[in-house]
Amino acid sequence: MTEELDETDWSILAEVQRDGRIPFTELGPPGEPQRLGHHRARQALEALGVISGYRADVDLTKVGYAILAVVRLKYPGNRHEPLRRLLGERMEILECLRTTGEDCYTLKVAAGSMAHLESIVDELARFGSTTTNLVYSQPLPYRGPPDPAPVTVSPARTGPRPARSTRTRRRARRPPTPGTTPTRAAAGCGRR
Template sequence: MARYSARVADDPAPTLDRLDWRLLEQLQRDGRVSVAELARRVNLGPTATADRIRRLTDLGVIAGFRADLDLERVGYTVVAFVRLAYPSGNYRALHAELERTQELLECHHVTGDDCFVLKVAARSMRHLEEIAGRLATLGSVTTSVVYSSPLVSRVITQPQP
């Protein structure tokens, strides 16, 4: 029987042990790995492994599982970051645009001269121009097209003391 202290999903920093971190590292590398294979990789039984995954999900440490797409292979050949200087504190129009525009992949509220940084996937430069034009109705925009991405994402591992 696992000995975990009861914690809630809204705990900003649940306690993770070394085994939790090993599971998380493996899942970040391959989210489709079977529980049996994951258990083998971390030297734990399948039932205990499934229990830990469930616990990490319930705690909100594992936010979800998804497929990462190769955007170019699905027709989105242009990726860009759009910085938006939003003139007011009423973000309803921005949230509406985020809801209706599937090409807006990420949106981050940031410090500095710009209020938001958005990641955009477009089918062409003309398509990017249309999206940036709609965003420009909300405030001043600056667009940076991605040439390449030497680091797309990184596996987070256990912090060293």
């Protein structure tokens, strides 16, 4: 469910995403007497689940993970529990997204060496075909979403409205193209 956020909420989200350890006493513009209000607004955002947690950004190279890779996995069938178990066991898999399109999953993997990466990819290959891309650099690290652009409402129409026809129009239905069957989802990713 989408929550209604005001300008203060978006300001708090921007500050907390910049620095998750910002003290409550520094939340909000300097010298503003509403800092207690900002503190309560932050607590409300946490209670609503808008702020779902805090984490540290770790420099992977400084802790022994010199290689970062993006692995795409095509996963045939619809038994995903074995993959989910592997995701829980292999902490080197930093992130996993289930996606549409040709690949079913996109994974972010950290490894200490090429041999280490190869062993992880070999484990993933038990589930389907993989494509591995090495990351050279991260020009844009993760950032949270900005305040969405305000919705503009067109001014009210002035003057009389054009008369509507009392006849009901029906659109002609196109017959399905011979030899094709409409599908509900992409094949090959366990979605039927």
